[in-house]
Amino acid sequence: MRVPVVVKVGLFALAVMGIYTYYANSIPQIQSALPEEISLEAETVTPEQLVRVGEELFKGKGTCEVCHRIGQVGARAPDLAGIGGRAGTRRPGVSPTAYLVESLLQPGAYVVEGFPNIMPRVDRPPIGLNRSELWAVVAFLESLGGEVRARLDDIPKTAGVPAGEAPVAELKLPGDPEAGKAIFMGKGGCVACHKAGPLGASPVGPDLSEIAKIQTPEYIMAKILNPAAMGTVAGYPAGVMPPTLGQTLTAKEYVDLVSFLLTLKGGA
Ligand code: HEC
Ligand code: HEC
Incomplete structure (x- = not known):
């Protein structure tokens, strides 16, 4: 046969x-070289600083902007304008911060209507944000129509590649x-x-x-x-x-x- x-x-x-x-x-540590590794853990950061770093990550290393726009439709992914407010209404009993963390680490747990379940986990390659970077991105998302409440402890210890870890060849x-x-x-x-x-x-x-x-x-x-x-x-x-x-x-x-x-x- x-x-x-x-x-x-x-x-x-x-x-x-x-x-x-x-x-x-x-x-899990496979990722591309990180030219400017940001480690916020040791420092006392103000919410404003955190949001600013989060915004840079959104546009740069996070590559979010390739798929998402803020206040504009037509990209591969939902418009994130106002997400800080909307985050609290997505899943009953889930706080805005917890929802945003979940949307980065388990994007398929809640799939926004009208979109395919194709967002990759952003703490894994190819994006590979580390724990403090995830914290900053969540703070930035909260600042879009909500209150900046995220603490580093809201990001699971198992998330991301530890800061300073040597990048491994692709x-x-x-x-x-x-x-x-x-x-x-x-x-x-x-x-x-x-x-x-x-x-x-x-x-x-x-x-x-x-x-x-x-x-x-x-x-x-x-x-x-x-x-x-x-x-x-x-x-x-x-x-x-x-x-x-x-x-x-x-x-x-x-x-x-x-x-x-x-x-x-x-x-x-
Ligand atoms: C007749 C047009 C057509 C041809 C030929 C075609 N594609 Fe596509 N492709 C599309 C369209 C339309 C979409 C978006 C809709 C969808 O997801 O199905 C898409 C989606 C994709 C995506 C997903 C992109 C994303 O942003 O997630 C990849 C990857 C892709 N195509 C690769 C290929 C490759 C590789 C080939 C050649 C072997 C190919 N396509 C041939 C029309 C085409
Ligand atoms: C490959 C494209 C892609 C990339 C890159 C991407 N996303 Fe997404 N994202 C999506 C899609 C598609 C959805 C809708 C489906 C779903 O809910 O999983 C989504 C959903 C979301 C949601 C839920 C929105 C809501 O209204 O509930 C948030 C928050 C989010 N993404 C943030 C981010 C951030 C922050 C980054 C960068 C660190 C990022 N995404 C990178 C495609 C992407």
Whole structure:
């Protein structure tokens, strides 16, 4: 009996994803180098300072702004204007601070209506905020229409990468990013719908120029094989991203393509 190609590629892809997830979880400190590590724990910080640091993280290292806007719709994620006030109404019995902490560490615990469950845990790679950074971001979110009440103790001790911990070299998939770029431009047809840095300009699908900064490899891998299972990115039509890539790409082409997507981190 011949095993259909679909099944082979699917199983291979699942094996790659499994191995990746295993490594990513067994080495939680994997993350990119942090040029300006912020440690607030030892200092006496005023709420104003905390909020300011949180805002910088929101726009910078946190990459929140790639998906969320404040006072503006049309991005991949909910408008966060007024979230400090709304946070107390989301889940009965859950305080605003606790809800905001939960939305960063377990984004899937409450999924905002009309959006897919695709926000990554922000204390894990690729975003990888540490505990004090999470504290500052929560304070900033509280300042948007609520009261700044968060204390460091509100952030679980197990969250984040400890400040000052040496960054570990990034894990690489065994694919060839250059060959993957050729698949993106050619056989995969991705460039017809997606922009990726200097490549392409189509607005049909989301801009992928920073996809490796905001999303996990697991999400990227799964989205290519089964787009519908990952939900539909807000602001884009469902059913347009082709569901057949697991059948048309060979296993090597798939891994090369994912390796290429993992190089897309914005910048020049
Ligand atoms: C890849 C895109 C993406 C990134 C990056 C991202 N988010 Fe989200 N976020 C979402 C989506 C989509 C939702 C809605 C689905 C849900 O509730 O999980 C969401 C929901 C939220 C909510 C709940 C909002 C509400 O109205 O209840 C908060 C708070 C939030 N995000 C904060 C952040 C912060 C802070 C960062 C950066 C540290 C961040 N997000 C990074 C996509 C993202
Ligand atoms: C016919 C147009 C089309 C083609 C071709 C296409 N996509 Fe998409 N893609 C979309 C649309 C539309 C979305 C957003 C809706 C959704 O989530 O399904 C999307 C979403 C995505 C996302 C999720 C982006 C995010 O911000 O979360 C990734 C990753 C992606 N596509 C990768 C690819 C890759 C890789 C290829 C080529 C192998 C490809 N796409 C081919 C239309 C397309």
